[in-house]
Amino acid sequence: MTFPFENNTSAAVKNLARRSLKARKNTVAILAILLSALLFTGLFTVVINLVSAYEQNHMRVMGGHAHAGLKQVTLETYEELAADERWAGSGYSVFIGKAVGSAFAKLNTEVRWADDFYAEEAFCRPAEGHMPEAEKELATSRLVLKALGVSDKLGTEVPVRIETDTETVTGTFTLCGVWDGDPAAGAQMLWLSRSYTDQIAPVRHGSPAGVPVGEYSGTVYASFMLPSSWRLEDRAYQIFSDHGLADEFHFNAAYAMSSFKLTDALPVLALALLVLAAGYLLIYNIFYISIAQDIRFYGMLKTLGATGRQLRSLIYRKALRLSAVGIPLGLALGWALGTALSPAILGSMPISEKVSVHSAHPFIFLFGALFALLTVFISCRKPAKIAGKVSPMEALRYNEAEVASKKTRRAAKPVTSGRLARQNLSRSKKKVAVVVLSLALSLVIFNSAASLVGGFDFETFISDSLVNDFAVADAGLLNNMARNARRSAVDAALQTNIAALEGLEGMGSVYSCFADQPITDELAAIIRDAGQHEEVARSLMYQNAVGEMDGTEATRGNMNYAVYGLDDYAAQKLTVLEGELDWDRWRAGEGVFITPAVLWGGKYCLYHPGDMMSVDLTEMLDGAAYNYWDESAARTVKTYQVLAVVELPSAYGSGVSMGSGTRIILPETEYLHYVNEGARLPMLTVFDVDDEHMAQAEAFVKNYTENVDPSMDYRSRLSLEEEYRGLIRMFTLVGGALCALLALIGILNFVNSMATSVLTRRREIAMLQAVGMTGRQVRHMLIFEGLGYMLLGLAFALLLSSVTNVTVLRSITEGMWAFRYRFTLLPVLLSAPPLAAVAAAVPLICYVHLLRGQSLIDRLRDLG
């Protein structure tokens, strides 16, 4: 075989490469290559697992893996778009209505007809049986059947009540297909036949504008797939807008991860570069030393007529042969390590436990091998060049010394082991530099990882999600699915149970709903004023609001406020930003507290204490979207005085913000006075328990949310502490593994340098002994050399760590919540003693193994 770096490779070069590898022990070089491959593969395994876990999780929540979708359109609109040749596939469903009845109170179930493609991409294709064909056939998930309390045997008669836009239909259908169903999905699907669909919800026809807002039955929902997921969003959007449907564009956000943006890839790239650097330092040093040692051999070959090119290809061939052993091993071990670490990393992410990943994607190995090879080749470049350039004359004299000191020695100083050691180190500065860098690199990473773990703060960590001992709410709210969560959730039974808990110190309620505001002239003026602030004007949500502002009060759009109701216990956790908490006026319903407009740059406030604020409560009262264009409709508007600008703990947030992000905080009585019947339950019930009864209360909510009402979930100090410890474990594990491997590289580099330096100086050391240096002095000299490496490494690590501490680390911790930045070099200092021990032990071992046992004369004659 001839490699790209060769042209006239002769049999001789191949033979020489093979033989010269056999002649030596290559354990260290193979280990180095193995380590590089291992680090790369481990890194890629974890990354690919993470990406696919995120994708899976998103798709399950989104309810489909199609790239793009249409919602609530007519059949013609779908057909026109689907005819575009750029799609790889498309399918649609016709919405009929919702399944209703007590069985579906907690299981959101939609009734539709769908084609195979649509059912497939929604993960709702029958695993057993088939899609409905005959008029009264039905296919659905086992979750739905279980809720209905009927068997999942095909042929079972299933009674269903369906609520369309206009009527409620009851029918009994024959089960023709089932699948398991996914509890994390936003809605369960119940498929009916096309002929039945045409009877109760005939498909809509006409132009895109043919479906009025608020009408669903008979509308078409469609899914589209592109041939590849590269630049998905842009390409799909292009097709939609080519057909004049830009406004109807829905993109599956699950793919946002796979259409990798550069910023997402940066940390991976940084880590890959780090691995490359560590691998480079080690492999380079090993090859450099090996070539320096064998330089006479290469010089001799040159004398005999080997060209520079042949010598270079000899080195590359050796590297390739070593890689052939090291890389496959590294790939296997790296994959094993990555797979072992992945669950720990995934476990700390907000990902459903049902997602399981152990990817063995070919890319992992392809890129692992490619990057490892790249590292090897980059590392060999310089050594190969040195070997290729060797002049036959130099080779006859060469000994590792690079710098011929031009300094003249002023006065003879006494020769001590320490001074000899220092001079030995300065003999090959390049080698020392590489070893020192390699050691420093692992120390800097260690320092950074350790200070990250140490800076992770429990109180900050929980403050975002919990400010009481316990919080109960809809499971969706507490599990990153706030959009689908019920915001009126904690029923009387649960509240009574909590109130009866032993050791209860206090209990509070948080209510939340939305109140859509028509943009009145008053509000329009406020929006316009806000635009004078640069950070407001820059925010996307502000620009949206401005878009709604054209025309008069009658033609303008709307803006949403979130309305919160807090009882006295929960209200204690409000913090004042501006004004005073005038509890009496607040409780009397005369005034409100508001939060800053968090979506408009975050700090700006629409109103200030003392301002009067009119709030349109119509939507809140009706519980349905408010129709602004209907001027005859009655509106309920109340004017409050703004008493204070406050901060609402994010643990009390509904997880959904709209409009400017301003929240209006009402007292419980006022809130309940205006809110509609369907939304009178608290979104969140929080309570505190004394330490003694903590575990007991924990057991109660755990049992309640698991067995009594699984649609509810809870957060507690205890469970968050558990989660916190899990995170710390994850950081320790991953950081520890990385540091251990980098430290191994650093130490390997050191061992290799030390051992070869002793080996090449055997004769020189013998000579020193011949003129009277004792074994003890030799040992001291070598130990001093080892300590020299370590001291330089530590000094360099301290310097670099200080720099990374105030630059990289500070910006990381500022960007991440729950981390507190602090400057520390303690980890580096703590690793000094063990490193010193290694520094002393390695030269001693070298001395015993390489120098003892042979007589002085043997060693002096050595190398003839």
Add this chain to the structure above:
Amino acid sequence: MTILQTVDLKKYYGKKPNVTKALDGVSLSVEEGEFVAVVGTSGSGKSTLLHMMGGLDTPTSGSVLVRGQELAKKSEEELTIFRRRNIGFVFQSYNLVPILNVLENIVLPVELDGDRADRAFLEEIVGMLALQDKLNSMPNQLSGGQQQRVAIARALITKPAIVLADEPTGNLDSRTSADVLGLLQRCSRELDQTVVMITHNNELAQLAGRIVRIEDGRIVA
């Protein structure tokens, strides 16, 4: 026919006023098939002369012509290729490749050229140097005399324009020295091979067809 020629060859080391003149104007011609011994004391410049003739070192001034081609005008890479085709070296310290066996060592220069050794010629040389039984041995299993015979075979295998031998018997006892040199002389005669040998031993030099004496960087006789 003149196969090797040096014209006013000079090699100076260092800067004024501390210039060391290793070679100071050496002009020498070697005819095809000649066996020349260059004799001089240690430090006389004879090794430098040999390195110049082999293109291993570059002169301060003057030129070296091998088969009419001037070495100084070649690039490093061209020079290497020219050397492996035209010059065979025999060193005092044998310089065999320790990881290759005897046969592989002998054919190495041919194979580095991407060629295969001429079988008949290889057998002729191996026979002449009595290495038939040692072809599969490794260098460290051989005596000094045997190693030097391998080195001579390696120098001859490319049928070079000239074989340069640098104190080829320097590490050998006197009896072996006579044997090895006898063989070198025989090869030179039978293969019509031009040989330039460097030695400080006058007695051994007598075996050569012509003796050139060098002293302080100049030819004295």
